[in-house]
Amino acid sequence: MDVPHPTFAAGRHSPRLSRRTLLQAAGGLGLAGGLAGCSTLSAGIAGTEVAPGTVQFWNLFSGGDGARLQTMLDDYTKKHGTAALEAATFAWGNPYYTKVSLATLGGHPPDVAVSHLTRAQNLARGGLLSEITDDMLAMVGLSADDFTESVWEQGKVDGKVYALPLDIHPFVLYYNIDVCQAAGVMDGDNMKPIQGLEQWESTLTAIKEETGEFALAVPTIADNATCWRWFYTLYSQHEGATPFLSDGGKELTWNEDIALKVLEHMQKWTTSGLMPKNADYAGAQTMMFTGRSGLYMMGGWEITTAQSVKDLKFGMTAIPQIFDKKAAQCDSHVFILPTMDRSAERTQRAMEFVKEMLDQSLAWAAGGHIPTFTRALDSQEFRDLKPQNNYAEVIDYVVFTPPAWYSGSGSTFENIIGAQIGLVAQDLATPKEGLDQARSQLEVYARTADPLATGEQS
Template identity: 50%
Template sequence: MTGAFERGTLTRRGLLGAGLAALALPLAGCSSPVVAGLTGAQLDPRTLIFWNLFGGGDGARMQEMEAGYQKNHGGPSSLQATVFAWGNPYYSKLTLATVGNKPPDVAVAHLTRAKLLAQGGVLDEITDDDLDSVGLSASDLDQKSWATQRTDGRNIAIPLDTHPFVMFFNQDVVDKAGLLENGKLKSITGLKDFEAALAEVSKVTKGAAITLANVNETATPWRMFLTLYSQIDGAKPYLGDDGKTITVDQDAAKEVLSTLQRWTQKGWLNKGLDYAGSQTVMFTGKAGFYLQGEWEIATAQSIKGLKFGMVPVPQLFDKPANQADSHTLVLPKKDRTPEQRKQAMGFIKSLLDQSDTWALGGHVPAYLPYRGSRKYKELEPQADYAAAAERAVYDPAAWYSGSGSTFETIVGSQFGLVQQGSLSPDGALKSISDQLQTYLKTPSPL
């Protein structure tokens, strides 16, 4: 969008986005702490304000990294960090605070959401001078996520990680199936070989070979679909023209959905499991494989006696690919002095410098000086699936797409029904098309 990065007031469309964001707040059912960005409370001008959406293990690790920054920058008063509910509530609050001229100095945004914020004038550009001011360069950062964050020819986000969809495996089960070698999963390439592996694992478990959440869960079926769909040569993004058209390759989509449905019919893939149930089956040895984001490494590590490994999702079709998103660090639009810009960039650099802490949660670090280090390469099983970052495929560009979005909910719910056997691939694609029509015709609110 022309002028999206210009300083000053937001555009009329940005104000409209803020109005929609404000309407979304009470609907989200999310309460938030009282913070300067929403109340206008006075803070020490030297205090850096940071907003993020990390809970659980990620939240604990981020707090450790925040403490690392505070230790080197004047103590607790140097940073005020606030955590908001994940998903739409978070992005609504960030947009609203920016329009109200009370944004944080630095914020976290999923890469698939940051681009929309930038196009709506909610983010400041990150310049080469900003990078230079803290000793960073583009070559220090994961090249796939760095290239993806480029929006209208400008840099709008610093990637902290890539969090790909990966495959967990139960070592005891796959060993009995003859698929383990020196504690590592044997290489599996191609649909024929993978289905042969599923058949062997199913003999061991006398039931499911692989689990995938699809009950009260819509993101996982979408991630699985996009992973396999993107492995097919020539498969176009599901949406085109920034979400104004549906461009999915119908034949490729049906091939993927038919494959998943066949696995269910053979008993290799679960028919219906919720998020926790899909983990439990594999963790307790009732399945050999489990597909989910790498962040579930913390859950697997917490299971006493579980021996497991993790690898990129095998290449079943023409090329390697897997769905992914990235956590990025952004500069919400506000008037900043050169010193304030350098302070914000210094905080970002501090987090990148602590990538060893962040990697413990499973995310593939975007900071290449650490990712290329011996320390990371010896970190297992994280290093075993690090290549998934290079195969990352992000959700299609649209104002209603991205992590935790309406698009994921609509598409994933229909794909989940295919896995359950209650809907045909044709029926799912038609239902999705019907449900997306309103969004295709609605201009971006930003």
């Protein structure tokens, strides 16, 4: 039923699935609508399960990820029937985690949900997640060894496992091959290696001359998360970059000099026109797609969107080492099981769903992510996957957003700091003003007693 679409892929899943089921059962749209109404109505009025016997799956994947996920879900429903799954996609960031939290508190959570690794720890500490035991893993033939160790360990709270990692998704560099070739910064289909600030800026200048507009597009408006990704990548590329937050967020410990220096560079690049001052998420990628800019930075997931753009030749690679050392901001998508009374049967269903998603790690990897399921990561297929193999190395030097009860992907922390970074990049605040403003707001959170810690002490 999806109308084929030339540029952008849809990410709508569940309703269609339930509808199809009912279509098959009832053999008519009107009757189907009526039936759907009935089960929904009884759930709304009597609080019964919305769709008994199905796996309810929530995620925050839109855009390219949404389309990729859809193919994986289609594969699942092909095997188990469309009635077996009801998936829903929500707006990204805090609103999503708020929804997951409130649904769990209200006793109507989904069976399985996607979370960022950096958010899963907080959810687990709030008692909102079910522990994933060895027995549960064994149910579907999994064990800890099946996952990249560093990520697996981060999903633990007090030694208990709460997160089943699907991927690592670093912040990467996209390049428009035609534009970059014309600008002379390419070596075949790959970019010429760039090391150090000077090479980086001369590359940008060359590309800007070619496009006549911008060299590199990174969102600055209404996208706090990406502002943070970009900034934190640059910050972490410095020797002497102290942890941004310490002691679970109680201390703000970033290196002020480095942070200011990074912001100054970011501002210089936008004010000099190498990068756009004003671009939102969609606007930035469109600039690269349409050749108004040669480069674009985002998580790997926009590969799917880029592939759907007609006549666009593009590549992806790790963000170059612009400063002292290599680093790239990243996070990891994990599966979580929100707290609820789960029958053995229901647990089995949830675990099987997760297992089948993990089995499709390569399909997910095709969407720009680096799998953490070792069977996929170590496979020849992944090694041969282009352009992902250009940046698979980053797994050795990625940096996660520092932990705190108010931190994580799309969190209050990212919103506060990201907003200021965006203002600096838009040239609406000086680096000093932006950083001071972020500090004063974050200090309130640093001082506030951790609301998730109460349960741990009692």
